[in-house]
Amino acid sequence: MxxxxxxxxxxxxxxxxxxxxxxxxxxxxxxxxxxxxxxxxxxxxxxxxxxxxxxxxxxxxxxxxxxxxxxxxxxxxxxxxxxxxxxxxxxxxxxxxSFHAGAVAVFLSLLIALAFIDLEHMILPDELTLGGAGLFLAYSFVHPEVAQLDAVLTGIGAALFFAALFYFYLKVRRIEGLGFGDVKMALMMGLFLGLRRTAVAIMLASVVGVLVGLFFIVFRKKDLKLALPFGPFLALGGWAALFQGEALLAWIASLWGLP
Ligand SMILES: [Zn+2]
Structure with a gap:
């Protein structure tokens, strides 16, 4: 065409x-x-x-x-x-x-829906997070860019990472800094993006999330316990990492003189 x-x-x-x-x-x-x-x-x-x-x-x-x-x-x-x-x-x-372009379109659609639902309602529905995770687990058999073992381990690893953060916030700071929906969204994203791009996605989400949080604290005089939904930042990070993650990693490696 x-x-x-x-x-x-x-x-x-x-x-x-x-x-x-x-x-x-x-x-x-x-x-x-x-x-x-x-x-x-x-x-x-x-x-x-x-x-x-x-x-x-x-x-x-x-x-x-x-x-x-x-x-x-x-x-x-x-x-x-x-x-x-x-x-x-x-x-x-x-x-x-290509078939993969369709899979990417499904992934981006899930990110959009999750970001806007989280913005409005502070929830990430299981139908989209776990539903997407199931879909991408099946897709990992034919994913042209990410090996199946990479997809599965990254999904589980990303979910465990966010689960640890979730309990840290709950125990240490006694606030729900993250919802458990973020854990399931990380699982879904890890299964589709694989380790390298998921690392970039979480990094970008955290940086942008902290910057926006600071903006609200400084300019809107909100207190530190202000609850920002994290789903929109994960979606933004996932979208950017999908298309530019490899380029960003190559750039970071070049800064450090790595091959
Ligand atoms: Zn009307």
Missing amino acids: EKEALSVLAILVGLIIGSFLNVVIHRLPRRQEIVFRPSHCPRCQAPIPFYLNVPLLSYALLRGRCRSCGARISPRYPLVEALAALGFWMAAQRYGL
Whole structure:
């Protein structure tokens, strides 16, 4: 397939999946039916007709308001659609029209859904973390970039690392600095990324997480026990490490004069 045609296809599929991810993000934490209930306004329950359910375009045409009751539609909707389109485009750029590009798209979709659910509800649903872990355990048999032993050991290792942090916070600082959902999300990510990229992902997540935490403490005068969800940072780290992890490791090695 021509490169331009593949890019257009990836972006269109990404927009449609992004639209579905919005439904998952809204309904999964509220335990609502995901597949069979048609789209509706969360405030007035007015159904959203299919011609007003076009990703990005509808939000722009309706200027971010429900057509029936005028309720504000969260900017999360176009943001998630744009992010999914970007992710699918990046997957197609890197891996072409391949089965692995599809697996990468699934991984990025899970990261997007988990990040936004965690931001809003401070939870990481098992359906996505453990469901994804099961999926990527199966995929580790055919993963073209990560050996199966690497995937399994990294998944378990990352989960144990976060479990240790979880208990450290709970015992020593007597706060829930991390949720147990982060442990399961680390398992899912380790199974797909393998050791090298998972190390980069956790490193990036921690650095960005600390910087954002400091920003809130300094500029918003929040206290030190401020609870920031860690899922969005893990998602950001995982996304960056997937595409640039190897390059970043090579750069760090070159700084130290390593081969
Ligand atoms: Zn409405």
